[in-house]
Amino acid sequence: MSGDYGRAFALMHDQAPDAWRDYTRHAFVEGMKDGTLPRDAFLHYLRQDYVFLIHFARAWALAVVKSETHAEMLTAVGTVNALVAEEMQLHIGICEAAGISQEDLLATTERPENLAYTRFVLEAGYSGDLLDLLAALAPCVMGYGEIGKRLAGEKTSDAYADWIATYASDEYQGACKAVGDLLDAALTRRLGQDFAASPRWDRLCNTFRTATELEVGFWQMGLTP
Ligand SMILES: Cc1ncc(C[n+]2csc(CCO)c2C)c(N)n1
Numbered sequence: 233m234s235g236d237y238g239r240a241f242a243l244m245h246d247q248a249p250d251a252w253r254d255y256t257r258h259a260f261v262e263g264m265k266d267g268t269l270p271r272d273a274f275l276h277y278l279r280q281d282y283v284f285l286i287h288f289a290r291a292w293a294l295a296v297v298k299s300e301t302h303a304e305m306l307t308a309v310g311t312v313n314a315l316v317a318e319e320m321q322l323h324i325g326i327c328e329a330a331g332i333s334q335e336d337l338l339a340t341t342e343r344p345e346n347l348a349y350t351r352f353v354l355e356a357g358y359s360g361d362l363l364d365l366l367a368a369l370a371p372c373v374m375g376y377g378e379i380g381k382r383l384a385g386e387k388t389s390d391a392y393a394d395w396i397a398t399y400a401s402d403e404y405q406g407a408c409k410a411v412g413d414l415l416d417a418a419l420t421r422r423l424g425q426d427f428a429a430s431p432r433w434d435r436l437c438n439t440f441r442t443a444t445e446l447e448v449g450f451w452q453m454g455l456t457p
Pocket residue numbers: 281284285288311314315319372373376407447450
């Protein structure tokens with residue numbers, strides 16, 4: 233499954249198989265698959281995720297700043313737009329239907345697990361280059377792609393069908409491939425074709441694994457409203 237999103241993603245994923253399994257097969261995810269996830273846990277997660285997306289939009293905007301080519305800028309700016317125009321809009325829509333206004337959403341108190349993840353990603357970008365930033369951003373993009381695709385095939389309930397359909401969609405899968413291509417091209421441009429042999433590689437893999445562990449913490453937070 234992890235082979236679909238590019239060469240670098242597959243290599244980074246293979247350096248963190250346990251964390252990746254804990255992330256993509258978390259009890260929260262399995263609860264969306266079979267419909268047993270309590271609705272209040274899901275809405276609590278969505279409210280936190282709305283705040284999360286604000287900071288992720290900032291991180292992807294930082295990727296525009298750290299870009300060195302027009303192709304890099306295009307992918308980064310496309311992701312900023314997808315985040316703000318589509319993903320945040322999806323959260324606003326689901327929450328509004330559940331009686332949570334946009335004002336309520338903005339007033340959400342950020343949980344420490346949420347804060348830790350978004351600020352870790354932003355810090356990777358502030359103090360590093362585009363590679364450090366992309367290594368921190370990749371688990372979020374590819375993990376949801378993998379979860380969406382698997383759940384679309386395995387789900388036994390329609391309770392969370394809208395959420396699953398969003399991340400299983402051809403459009404979202406295309407966005408994952410675009411980010412995978414960006415990661416491969418950015419690495420090759422800066423470190424060469426044999427980028428996994430670079431002295432920077434271990435540190436990039438560590439950043440990828442830490443972000444994956446922070447995704448596990450985010451799901452865990454979702455289970456405790
Ligand atoms: C905790 C958490 N992790 C990942 C995503 C998914 N996501 C966040 S930004 C982005 C890239 C642009 O679409 C994607 C896919 C989420 N919503 N919440």
